[in-house]
Amino acid sequence: MHVVSSQTRFSIRRLTHVPHGNSEDYYMRILLNIQKGCMSFTDLRTVDGVVYNSFQETCYALGLLQDDNEFVDAVLEASTWASGNYLQNLFVVLVISNNISRPKLVWQQYYQQLSVDLLYSHRISTLNPDIQLSDDQLLIMTLSKVEMMLQANGRSLREFNDKTFLYRALTAAIRIKGEIVLNVASSGIASLLLPKSRTAHSRFKIPLELHEDSVCSIKQGSPLAKLICKAKLIIWDEAPMLNKICYEALDKSFKDILRSSSSYNEDLPFGGKVVVLGGDFRQILPVIPMGSRQDIVQATINSSYLWLSCNVITLSQNMHLTVGVLESDSIEIKQFAQWLLRIGDGLKGDSIDGESEVNIPEEILIKDNVDGFDNIIRFVYPDILTNVQQ
Template identity: 50%
Template sequence: MSQDKLQTFCLLEIEKLLQSNGKSLRNYVGMPVPNNSLVSQFSNLMLLRELQFDIVSLTREHDTNVLKLNEEQRVVYDKIIDCISNKRHGFFFVYGFGGTGKTFLYRVLLARLRSEKRIVINVASSGIASLLLPGGKTAHSMLNIPVELTEDTVCRIKKDSAKAEVVRLADLIIWDEAPMTNKLAFKVLDRTLRDIMVSVSDRNKYLPFGGKVVILGGDFRQVLPVIPKGSRAEIVMASINSSVLWKYCEVLCLTKNMRLTMGLEQSTPQELRSFLDWILQVSEDRCGTVVNDKLFVDIPSDLIIPVLENPVEDIVNTIYPNLVQNFCDPSFFQDMAILAPTVDNVEEINNYIVDLLPAEEKNYLSADSICGSDVYYDVGVDWINVEFLNQIRCSGLPNHSLKLKIGVPIILLRNIDPAGVCVMELDLLCEI
């Protein structure tokens, strides 16, 4: 991109921010304004970003990695490329347990299509998963999927918007870790894509996902949709394979464990094989002992962290070695996470890690109040005071007192600025 184009691009972004606050570049004497002869090229900045990839680098990456695909991966790759090349619609689910090379396959597809100047919408159900693929975003952020889902809701994408144009021109949509998401989200996306794509062809309103080539991927052995206090049957019914869309889906299976083939730096193939076999046995309910209707699973000794004096300290030091030296590197957190069963455990571990970091700590307090909606007219609120509200702790919301330091990892739960970062995306705090 030339210097003139870069300057125009930058000025347009500044102008957008100023206009959102009732100002303009023209309000400031001496400030340059965008080059009118170039403005038309930046009419859809989102589309421009989707096309700003290094073609030479992507071509080299594709040519190298396509040769590494195994037979199963190659079948999936050829089927997807054939659909796109021949302008046919397709709805696929790439099913495979961890280590079968789903992410590697997606990267090869991304490199191939983007090197050909094609648009690929690449999303995941969680912010952590979206970090694994270049240009990845959370599905809710990229596709404007509402938080509250019903049978009648649609994505908040206007048919004449810049995002709708990107969707319209996209050759492929990849949704990783799809089993985590409620089936209603896919129905909402299907309804929206049919509405957007009808402007291309009337027949698209009768095709799943508006005739787009869509790849869902994941493993039903892992995390399924969360139904608060839901039964096993309710969780199963909320999964994508219980959706009316599933009958249109072609399931493509990956069964070969590529991690065993390639090995890992810190594990021998035999150690890795034993671990993966144990994981499969747990996920398929093939190990453990039932005592008084309760299942007890024996955890291999090499997976147990020895506790000396402080359990939290031992866990953090084991999962995040040299944390203080590496906490400013976003990639340090990509392959590691500490999962905890309760909110209290989460708070204890988070506070310990924040205390380790050398930056100055700042404490932010929430502004809590009682909802004034008529929906709660029959709820007695006289006894509820601000102090009581401050003490409430629940999953999905930060506590009343939020301790932060520059460099601490954070996850955005709700994005007020529509042009901001992804919801549920992992970020590092750069400024307080």
Template identity: 40%
Template sequence: MQNYILKYKAHINVEWCNQSRSIKYLFKYVNKGNDRVTVEFYKTTTDDAVVFQDDDTINHVLNRETVGQSMFNAWFVANKKFKETSLLTYIEMPTNFVWKKDIREWHPRKKGFSIGRIFYVPPASDDDKEYIDVINEASYWSTAHSLRKLFVLLLTSTSIIRPENVWNQYVGIVTDLVLTEEEKKNFGLFELEKLLRLQNKSLKDYPPMPIPTIDNSRLVQNHLVFEELCYNHEQLKEDAEVLSSKLTKEQSFIYDIVIQDISANKGGLFFVYGYGGTGKIFLWRALSAAVRCKGQIVLNVASSGIASLLLPGGRTAHSRFAISIAINEESTCNIKQGSDLAELLIKTSLIIWDEAPMMHKHCFESLDRTMRDLLRFVDTHSSTKTFGGKTVVLGGDFCQILPVVPKGTRQDIVSSAINSSYLWDSYKVLRLTKNLTLSSVPNGGNRQALQEFADWIATIDDGKMGGRNDGYAEVEIPKHMLLPS
């Protein structure tokens, strides 16, 4: 009795509907017909069946003569038998060779030309060198967090054959942390585990991948706090000295006030008011370096994603403080007492919030209420202190974008700004007025013209142009500032 091998290929109709109002989808699904299976029989050239016993060793199973090899495996065999196959890739095999189904072998094509179909070879059938090269290439321009996400993607897509080998190549890439090699590995594993948990998976699902240990006191602590403390303090100290030496008198005045407030733990509130080009970002960088080089935590946030990219370690305010999208006068941030984010805020020394005027006042008030509540366990008087007693510096220009109020009137927009909040009376307003972009322009007529134009724009911003007005005024543009048609 001859053996027959049953090969099946399932045709399963899988559809995705992302609109509940797509009624015709329901009718199409009802009338689509049954799922179908294509069955194919072919005659074997041996009497051995494709079975093995439970107690067979792996070597015995792998080394035994198989009844029918796959197209891919047969391609390797053909490379040994035919010289011309060395010039063909696996995809190009059907152009010059014919697949003999009955004997499961490739044979040279004798006549004609055909574009054949070959079976898909999963990436896991290859080695992992390609993925190691991809990660190494991405390391030149990508962040460590993005590299970890890439590695998790490769893990969850089962693309890697031996993930532990790729991991060993990947560890050395993260060099921006002041840690030992063992601590780097442990920290990276913690971060990978955190990303995998978002997909209901764990490193335990991918043996023999290593698992993060918890016997290291520097890594047991809150991972958010750990990230903020992993800066190179020596490098930051050098940066702080260089940046502080380049500050203008206005910037130095603000810099000294903020640093003194942090040192005295006064928990002051400051608003740095300056239009574009006055050096607010440069001041934020100097303050961040000066505080972080002492091993203290600075949280740099901005009201928009683009502005946050200019800040060292910047994040959007909504992301960092878990501020609700739909917000009102009674809202609080989605931060639970005892959580990692709560501990981070408790240990923070300075909060810098750029582009503050474009954010609704309820966002600041929400964070204020949350921090007063979170800090009550470390300071019994936190409920009476703005932002729980933390030093907070806001910056921006009220002449630029104000909070967006859908269908709101001018009064609605003005009343939603930060200077209409109950917090505003506690802020000390500090000003930057010198346009630093002009410092790079050599002395001469061009610089004088640019200074005149900058002063004219600033006068309009301050509402001083056009005489006394209620917000509306006619401004005549000087003729020498106009470009002729």
């Protein structure tokens, strides 16, 4: 970037080219040509007093990017006659050609169409015409297939995901100091969402068949053992999914590996190595074949002896609900977020024969009347009239 300045003016004469694939750098370059008088990155991401989380969101707020509706319509139209495999290839082509501005939003709108023939294919491959798959299983299978197609073209789903801001921030903060961070996840799909991540079983050689005396297949003095000794932090995503025996096996192996390390502490979990276990116990818990509710609860990480040494930190701000919200509405948004959490914790509603009935607050209901449809449109797209006029 070439800059010309004097006592009376300040201008940017030339900006180095940034390819579209460089994501945030690309959108920052766009903003540098548009936003005036900015003195910081925060100023660059501010539009009409609202600070956006990314340069890409700021570009959308300024109307500098297309809305991708033409691509959504194209896929939905093709879904009336094309196979799921065709639609998967179409999505991948749109992604790798950089035609879609927000692949994640396009994916959310029609990923169900991409999975239409996966159940049939799975029944054929397993020779079981009666097998059924849940929505989550179909989603994972669709993601896996799209990921394989993307990797064949040198791309990956991890380029388009932002659910993992906290882990990325921790990773970047430590790696920028020259330290080592090992990112792992309990499932293959979750591992795609973290930078340079692998599944925990692959990284730490955790046995597939576990028992209480299991240990990881890591030899003392091996390259992997040396890497673990040097690691400053280990981040493990979707931790509640795995049986507590996995973590106990890792604990025993780490204590053996770190015994000769200066940071070793036999009284701490994992020999004193700092491990961040992330996840939500409201989601998928360990799968216990033919197991009861008690068996599943007993197999979770918070039933392990390791849990006594864990420091539980809870995220307190719902970023999905508060992005771009005025301060005057923040209290109402916070109350709504707490209401959602109480439903997730099973604390909302009266229990009737094992079932709970949740009463929806009157103020968030849209009444069934003549203007009901228009009310929904105005609620979901509050600025639609302004945008049409512009």
